[in-house]
Amino acid sequence: MQQTAKQTSDEQQMGHLQIVGDFVEGQQRVLTEGALGFLQSLCDEFAAEVPTMLEQRRMRQRQIDAGQLPDFLADTAEIRQGDWKIRGIPADLQDRRVEITGPVDRKMVINALNAGVKVFMADFEDSLAPSWTKLVEGHVNLQDAVRGEIAYTAPESGKHYKLNDNPAVLVARVRGLHLPENHVLHHGKPIPGCLFDFALYFYHNYRQLLAKGSGPYFYVPKLESHIEARWWAKVFAFAEERFCLQPGTIKCTCLIETLPAVFVMDEILYELRSNIVALNCGRWDYIFSYIKTLRNHPDRVLPDRQQVTMEKPFLSAYSRLLIKTCHKRGALAMGGMAAFIPAKDPEANAKVLQKVTGDKELEARNGHDGTWIAHPGLAQTALGVFDGFIGCGPNQLHITRDVDAPILASELLAPCEGERTEEGMRLNIRIALQYIEAWISGNGCVPIYGLMEDAATAEISRTSIWQWIRHEKSLTNGKLVTKALFRQMLTEELSNVKDEVGTERFSSGQFIRAASLLEEITTSDELVDFLTLPGYRLLTE
Structure with missing residues (x-):
């Protein structure tokens, strides 16, 4: 069942399992006949x-x-x-x-x-x-x-x-x-x-x-x-x-x-x-x-x-x-x-x-x-x-x-006291934007503003805003959090991120696609369960 580097993954099939996609160096060590047999048995059973x-x-x-x-x-x-x-x-x-x-x-x-x-x-x-x-x-x-x-x-x-x-x-x-x-x-x-x-x-x-x-x-x-x-x-x-x-x-x-x-x-x-x-x-x-x-x-x-x-x-x-x-x-x-x-x-x-x-x-x-x-x-x-x-x-x-x-x-269900600030909302946008850009580019662990961000912290950032929009909450400065306000801030913070990372990094990255995905999942009427699910579609395209 081992492949040569010239073969492609979609030629590899065992029983009910099919490996699709391009060949990756090292795959011959990972997708061995024994490993695939065990994986198939697990899938058959569970x-x-x-x-x-x-x-x-x-x-x-x-x-x-x-x-x-x-x-x-x-x-x-x-x-x-x-x-x-x-x-x-x-x-x-x-x-x-x-x-x-x-x-x-x-x-x-x-x-x-x-x-x-x-x-x-x-x-x-x-x-x-x-x-x-x-x-x-x-x-x-x-x-x-x-x-x-x-x-x-x-x-x-x-x-x-x-x-x-x-x-x-x-x-x-x-x-x-x-x-x-x-x-x-x-x-x-x-x-x-x-x-x-x-x-x-x-x-x-x-x-x-x-x-x-x-x-x-x-x-x-x-x-x-x-x-x-x-x-x-x-x-x-x-x-x-x-x-x-x-x-x-x-x-x-x-x-x-x-x-x-x-x-x-x-x-x-x-x-x-x-x-x-x-x-x-x-x-x-x-x-x-x-x-x-x-x-x-x-x-x-x-x-x-x-x-x-x-x-x-x-x-x-x-x-x-x-x-x-x-x-x-x-x-x-x-x-x-x-x-x-x-x-x-x-x-x-x-x-x-x-x-x-x-x-x-x-x-x-x-x-x-x-x-x-x-x-x-x-x-x-x-x-x-x-x-x-x-x-x-x-x-x-x-x-x-x-x-x-x-x-x-x-x-365990007690509400949590605290302020909703414009600064906090804008920070959420910048964090989620930069994390999603890194994720769909293939990097799931990213240092942003002194913190090591992973999918969990980015999820908090975008669902907080969704929740504020959903329940028509106001920020401490009196601004009502709406889809329109979010879109305005997203445009502004996208420009700020461009200034932070530089034009070359911005142009070579996937910030526009990330902004589009962030807008989609934050303004959706129904809360998207995990940003990694729509993100995975972009990652695997």
Whole structure:
């Protein structure tokens, strides 16, 4: 089944699978006969359930739009009240006090594994624009990383990068259920992107990972129900049985980054109890999901993105409930992302590190077992905070938060106070515009105004404005937020971005297409679920 470089992908077909698109160097290492056979078996067994689960999401959303607020489920109360725990946590996942995240670019993989942190989450999701080339190269890079053979020489400087002796533990984040993989067809239809990511990483690497005392570890994003967690449990069990592995060999961490998921954390842990080791506060996607889920409720409109911090009651309740739930079940409770990036100016950098320290102290004090950073330059700051709270022990599983009062649905849904400013709206436009331009150009992780932006933060930027338009909110200066005002500001901010990046960069980029997409999804009468869905059409054209 291997190809030569002269063949094209659309000549490659196995059973019910067809690979379409141009040949990418390295594809012969990734799309082997064995890997495709495993991928086909997963698609035969599980792909048909994905559209059903996505339709269940839409049904729940229609109920919420009609006035029914999310709540803890009555029919799963026995699970929440039961005395049970997850299967257990492998030795190399016991200490996760700082994790770094980033896309699967070759240089990024090396720098992240060498960052001096405990875990590197190699991301096929929010920080990767999933072009066919990026996906294939990403899997090649992770194969090389697992085998300790990854190296990179920068073409512009000649600088050489290679792995240190004690790299971080590698965990792969697959795409969410909503994202298709258009380059692989199953019975003529695009397969779920998550099955592609899972199958190829697992198949090519599980033997080597187990041989060196680690294992096939995954991050699972954007779950909205325990039914979706049950589907993943079946996928994992199928893979373990097919390759004669002990049940529970595959380990996963689930991101609680949607509002519906926060009400079924016990249930998610229960469904995945053989494989799961932790839940993670995916705070930026969670804020986006709060907007998206409660989009039809005018009393739950959020203020400027910069004012929605973890000190806000609804986010504090989310963090504390996650910790209490995880620790009760023997699972780790991971904190959220510090999106800051170091500044070159010493005075400005000191302020950045001060903000990161405050954010991480809040998480550690609450009882989180670890946290996320997006840049190696923040590693020592974040480690310093968690070292101070955890000390020599691997985690904070001993913090039960049993003395806390029960966290009610009303706390998780509480409206967030704050201002809606013209400055904040214009900043949202510039951030979303520049991020979308980078994404459709193939780059899913972008430094903008001192923050490492990925799809989640861009989603907040554009859905905030949509929400303000939808509910006819006014800015602090009295201006009514309308589609016309947004279009006026978009034109003005597009010109400002041109001045910022320069005429040459602007002309060679895709800013006009990005502006068109941003206008389309922000002025749509119905909220577009994910900007990456229409963005993917542009990326794959």
